[in-house]
Every structure is written in structure tokens, then in C-alpha cells.
Amino acid sequence: MKRFFEKIWPYLKNKYVLAISIFIIWMLFFDQNNMVDRIRMGLEIRQLEDDREYYQEQILKDSTSLSELTTNKENLEKYAREQFLMKKDNEDVFVVIEEKEQGKKERSNK
Secondary structure, three states, X not given: OHHHHHHHHHHHHOHHHHHHHHHHHHHHHHOOOOHHHHHHHHHHHHHXXXXXXXXXXXXXXXXXXXXXXXXXXXXXXXXHHHHXXXXXXXXXXXXXXXXXXXXXXXXXXX
């Protein structure tokens, strides 16, 4: 550590190098628009843009589903049966739950 300071001491004595070093440190960490905050905000912007793209796709998907449901009575009935388990008076509804592959493997290993 002592050697390191002996090597850089002549450079630190130079007022221009010292001023530039202090300026760079100030801009990286202490300024209102410091680099740490800018990087964090850039990552947040990317995440928000990804979220925006996802939600736009969901809006498009939902709007097409809505238009299908409002224009076609058969699609509305199918949706009500699948999503809300609705049935006619003379029908019975059986709910089939499929097991995941991992669940099957765990049972076979026992």
C-alpha cells in the first residue's frame, strides 16, 4: 500500500490532476445527476418499457376476445362454460385437473 501511494503522490501534487480527480468523483457519486442514479434509472426504464410492451399485447389479446364474445353467442357460451363452470339445467359438469410432470415424477420416485 505504501508503494502505491509513493507512485501516485507526484501526480496528486499536480493541482490539475487533483482538480480533475475531485470533479470525476463528484460527478460519479455526489452530483444530482450522478452515474449511479442514471444507471439505476436506465434499468428501471428498460423494465417499464418491457412491462408496457407486455400490457399492450394483453390489451390487444383481451380486446380481440371481447369482440369475439360480444359478436358470437357460441363463443360467449363456450367462455362461460370454461371459465365460470356454468352449465345448463340438464347437464353435469366434471372438472378434470391434469397433474404436472414434476408431480408425477415425485410420486414415481417414492
